[in-house]
Amino acid sequence: MLSTPHASLRAASRVVALGRPQRVPGAPVNVPVHLTSTYVSGGEVSYARVSNPTWEALEEVLASLEGTDEGMALAFASGLGAVAAVVALVPVGGVVVAPRHAYNGTSGLLAEREAAGALIVRRVGAEDTGGIVAACEGADLLLLESPTNPMMELTDVAAVVRGLDERWGTDRPVVACDNTFATPLLRRPLEQGADVVVHSATKYLAGHSDVLLGAVVVAGERTDLLERLHTHRTLHGAVPGPSEAWLVLRGVRTLHVRLERASATAALLVDRLTGHPAVERVRFPGFGAMLCLEVAGGQEAAERVCAATRLWTHSTSLGGVESQIERRRVHALEARTVPVNLLRLSVGVEDAEDLWEDLAQALAQTLEG
């Protein structure tokens, strides 16, 4: 029922062209919001907790963007719902290896499961390829995140997977990578050997801070994992609303344009912030539109910056058209090794000079007193 995949198209065309109804005379150009809980008996699907055509349109786009086969993506109720489904692949008492500075919701979930006796967590430095491979002895799941949120560390996924194959062979853990920060336009972990990609589509994919949704995307040869993740979604009820899926699909249509603008502005800001007297350190992975600042003057100065911006919104979350700023250690689940003066900035699509001027005046206030 959906349009045929356009495998030969570049990503910027695929975000626009895929996930649409068949192009036949009189057909709508957009997939409708399929508001139904049940389907007439005799078809492939009988109940809407199993599948929904609006989800499928979004899933078609996400699978294509991550470079895997058709049908290998699943939409979830939220990014953390998708992470939880991946964690649920681990048998009771199994071992998960995860970066020390993973997204605080992911870290919180792993800690909660560990406290419940459900699994064992080994935490590693995201940039330490050898350390990650060594920690994976007997592990069931390696849950990567690159760049990490909020420390912006990068993992060389290809080198890690190579190391796992060499060292542990077929005993290696399932490799999952949270690709929320990079988006499939900037990084495609499946092409580097990961088995599963996780997304908080709430962020860049949706792009307008108006919806929560998550996704998993699975490597073509791992239909076994896809099946288990689908079963988890159905039996745990971790399903998105069709309206939410539609909103994400609508947001995805402009992902390339938003990301291009936001990335260009982020690079410009990094350039100006590096060496700024009110900034001790800039953390930027060299691509994308997320960056972090460690503000000179500690926690109090960092808090003053957040309070002083007028165009930047002081709020949590990221990836929206509006620029956001936040001190990460306000969150109870954030790792204690994240500096107290660290601000995470999500660069939006506003005028770059307006963003700079607003940030510059907020930083200047910390130097005054």
Ligand SMILES: *Cc1c(COP(=O)(O)O)cnc(C)c1O
């Ligand atoms: C926000 C986020 C999540 C969780 O996604 P939700 O949609 O908020 O549930 C997971 N991973 C990363 C990297 C995130 O930034």
